Amino acid sequence: MDKAMRFVSVFRFLSIATITTISLCNGNLGVPCKQNERQALLMFKQDLKDPSNRLLSWVGEGDCCNWTGVVCDNLTSHVRELHLGNYYSDEYLNYSLYRKLFGWQVGVANMTRLKVVNLRWNIIWGTIPQRLYTCSNLESLSLYLNLLRGEILSSIGNLTAIVNLDLSANQIEGKMPNSLGNLCKLTVLDLSRNYFNGSVSEMESLKLSTNDFSGPLSDQLGNFRHLCLLALLSNSISGPIPVTLGNLSFQEEASISENHFNRTLPKTTGQLKMVTAAYVKRIAGRL
Incomplete structure (x- = not known):
């Protein structure tokens, strides 16, 4: 076989291998989604108002792995991710969690392989x-x-695989349950x-701004060595700024202004290398 023929053979092999690889990455090996999970998604859709027809593909006996916002596992075809976040103001989904809780309890929350819900x-x-708190494989929510209301239940501690939890900009109230301490993978x-209250109690990013937290900051906050972003502004936190806060080197931001800290600014705060100057100025102006 001359060089030209060998080159063509190798090229054909690489072409087939590339196509196969792309199919394995983007498809589900021709295996349709699980029937019970397709039905669960259809049940969830029943209680949705979808004025922009974002879920037009969610119909009948089709393969739900090809539906808008649905990502399935390539090998098992279980629904793994659900991306229905709205990035355009006119494409919202209207869903009442008061209405029988049907879509969640019989639908989405029953898909135990879910890892991402957006x-x-x-x-x-x-x-x-409450059924959502049983999704023990959930990694991102x-x-x-x-317009969520009410309190976070202590059963949130069952979400032991959760890494990213964003419940911001709602109307949730009450105290933060101690069971949040069970979420050892949370970063x-x-x-x-929101409208949380009570005292502030490890992670890389902690955003609790614009709530009703009160009482002093715990000295244990300085033990969170990996904390690179701390946002506590606009609460009712009082007492001294913990000396241990100076042990942290925030890589992104530390915002603790618009609270009720007393007039003691610990010397260790000078060790904070990445605190935004504007926030320091605001704090110092109150002291």
């Missing part, structure tokens, strides 16, 4: 259904900018712009 920036209102927690 329903950000819609008009979802009501309380977070975003319900940002909806990003955003509960800002």
Whole structure:
């Protein structure tokens, strides 16, 4: 076989291998989604108002792995991710979690293989259904900018696989349950712009701005060595700024202004290398 023929053979092999690889990455090996999970998604859709027809593909006996916003596992065809976040103001989904809780309890929350649920920036209102707290494989949950109310139940501690939890910009109230301490894989927690109260109690990002937290900051906050973003502005936190806060080197931001800290500014705060100057100025102006 001359060089030209060998080159063509190798090229054909690489072409077939590339196509096969792309198919394995983007498809589900020709295996349709699980029937019970397709039905669960259709049940969830029943209680949705979809004025922009974003879920037009969610019909009949089709393969739900090809539906808008649905991502399936390539090998098992189980629904793995649900991306229905709204990034355009006129494409919201309207869903009432008060209405029988049907779609969640019999639908989405029953899909135990779910790892990602993104329903950000819609008009979802009501309380977070207890059944959602049983999704023990869930790694990312975003319900940002909806109309959720009520309290976070202690059973949130069952979400032991959760890494990213964003419940910001809702109307959730009450105290933060101690069971949040069970979420040992949690690295990003955003509960800002709600109505939480009580005292502030490890992670890389902690956003609790614009709530009703009160009482002093715990000295244990300085033990969170990996914390690179701390946002506590616009609460009612009082007492001294913990000396241990100076042990942290924030890589992104530390915002603790618009609270009721006393007039003691610990010397260790000078060790904060990445605190935004504007925030330091605001704090210092109150002292």
